[in-house]
Amino acid sequence: MKVQLKDITMRFENMTAVDRLNVTIEEGTLVSLLGPSGCGKSTTLFMLAGLYQPTEGELYFGDRIVNKIEPENREIGMVFQNYALYPHLTVLKNIMFPLKMAKIPKKEAEERAREMAALVQINHLLDRKPSQLSGGQQQRVAIARALVKKPKLLLLDEPLSNLDARLRLEMREEIRRIQQEVGITTIFVTHDQEEAMSISDKILLMQDGKKQQFSPPQDMYDYPENHFVAQFLGNPPINRLSVKLGEDLQTIVLPDTEDSLHLGAPLKSNGEVNMHYELGVRPEDFYIEPDLAKAGFTVETIMVERIGRDNLLYARLGQTNLRAIVSPDVKVNRGDMVKLAIRPGRTHLFDLSNGKNLLHHEG
Ligand SMILES: Nc1ncnc2c1ncn2[C@@H]1O[C@H](COP(=O)(O)OP(=O)(O)OP(=O)(O)O)[C@@H](O)[C@H]1O
Ligand SMILES: [Mg+2]
Known part of the structure; x- marks a missing residue:
């Protein structure tokens, strides 16, 4: 699904966290939101998720304005930094959870959950509890759960920052593979330039809530438009x-x-x-x-x-x-x-x- 931000602004009391952002994210691409701490990456993601309402501007999913649409009606999947799995549920039940909420019959829900588990390569771990998994495995479960309802947009907020260096490397390649296999439009928040460079079709680099440049990684590196970039x-x-x-x-x-x-x-x-x-x-x-x-x-x-x-x-x-x-x-x-x-x-x-x-x- 194509996503467009038109003059998107988010103000908290006196501070402007996101300042007139204009960006078009093409269907099926992976875009990284990159920038220093506090530049407005998560705020932007939360507006896309519907957790925040933009103070100004229009947010388009396809050709529909979604500013007022509730998060559960936006057809999005989300993964956060801290996996946020349900500790008392098995891996399989965790992945099935969104389908259960949507009242999908159990048999079908289980089938779809197993399909997702295969996609993220954790089929052998379905009976375990989250505490019996490594960080990387937990993040795979979180991704499977985010994708199980077949959303049109996947939002990832620093999903790798709790992992050690080697696992980060492995998981970022996995995220790219899964994203390409599913073909889902994906927005990936990170403050790690190397991570953004390696997995993105395009990077949106922000500072102080403002767009600095929106380009394919190599273009941004070779042809920085400004000093900050x-x-x-x-x-x-x-x-x-x-x-x-x-x-x-x-x-x-x-x-x-x-x-x-x-x-x-x-x-x-x-x-x-x-x-x-x-x-x-x-x-x-x-x-x-x-x-x-x-x-x-x-x-x-x-x-x-x-x-x-x-x-x-x-x-x-x-x-x-x-x-x-x-x-x-x-x-x-x-x-x-x-x-x-x-x-x-x-x-x-x-x-x-x-x-x-x-x-x-x-x-
Ligand atoms: N609910 C809120 N109320 C007030 N200010 C907020 C709120 N959420 C975020 N901010 C402020 O908005 C700015 C952008 O925050 P945001 O969380 O989007 O940054 P970020 O780029 O995700 O940073 P990080 O890399 O540290 O996660 C910051 O100055 C932050 O303090
Ligand atoms: Mg953040």
């Missing part, structure tokens, strides 16, 4: 250098050096030049330029650290610390001066007066 995604984080913009609007001058850099792409600027610009370069978008005559900027090596297949170079340019992912074949030592260059099309330039990324890139 650029620095929220990426580990190690994007490098940030405060720079001056040349009068030609085509070159930037790096801090504490005479080095300048041609931007190589037109600026999305309105022509107003102000004082505060920041160059953003992801660590993997640097490379060491052996030819000192070529464009780049000279940095001093602080430390080189092996990270898996690559090396992480810690360097300094004047007062600014930088991190670059470089090939382990390159031998550099503390104190060495090296020339860093940026891969073509991988430069970001932010206007700090409004945070916007001023460089035109694809996407």
Whole structure:
């Protein structure tokens, strides 16, 4: 089911938890709501669930406005962080519970519950009580229970945050598999960027109740529309250098050096030049330029650290610390001066007066 938020706003007394959100979620896709604590993710999900009524705006399920529809009539399934299974019921009875409430005959209810148990791969655990299950297994039961009424929308609020790192990894792949098998439109709340990057068709990144960007994960990573998006995604984080913009609007001058850099792409600027610009370069978008005559900027090596297949170079340019992912074949030592260059099309330039990324890139 297609879901649309039109100018959706939620205010609690004096504070605006969600601020004029406009988003269209296409049928059958998985969208992650991502952002720092308190940015309005759960509030948004609760409005979709019907637990909160938006202060303003319209919420569409398909072409129907559902603002006033009760949660039980919205055809949604929900899974929360704390599984919320009934401790006194067996796994099978837990999954059957929503059908029992809907007065579905017992035989049919049991059949459908077994089908769901097979989907989430817990058929061998049906007679156990929740306390006899691992966290991951409990979350599988919760997902089966959320899907058993064949809802049109699945809402997941940080469903993996009680699991240890390895199980999180396994369960996020499972959620994606189940979502694709059922083909259900799904909204997944997380504050974990890696989780959002790995399972989503699109990410809605929020801050202070406002949409920052709504894009497929790779687009968001490669073409961040603003400064917040650029620095929220990426580990190690994007490098940030405060720079001056040349009068030609085509070159930037790096801090504490005479080095300048041609931007190589037109600026999305309105022509107003102000004082505060920041160059953003992801660590993997640097490379060491052996030819000192070529464009780049000279940095001093602080430390080189092996990270898996690559090396992480810690360097300094004047007062600014930088991190670059470089090939382990390159031998550099503390104190060495090296020339860093940026891969073509991988430069970001932010206007700090409004945070916007001023460089035109694809996407
Ligand atoms: N019932 C409420 N009454 C008053 N303020 C609320 C209420 N629910 C949420 N808020 C406030 O709204 C803002 C958004 O809260 P929300 O729970 O949506 O954040 P979140 O993005 O889910 O955060 P987290 O990652 O910590 O779960 C917060 O500042 C929160 O304090
Ligand atoms: Mg929350």
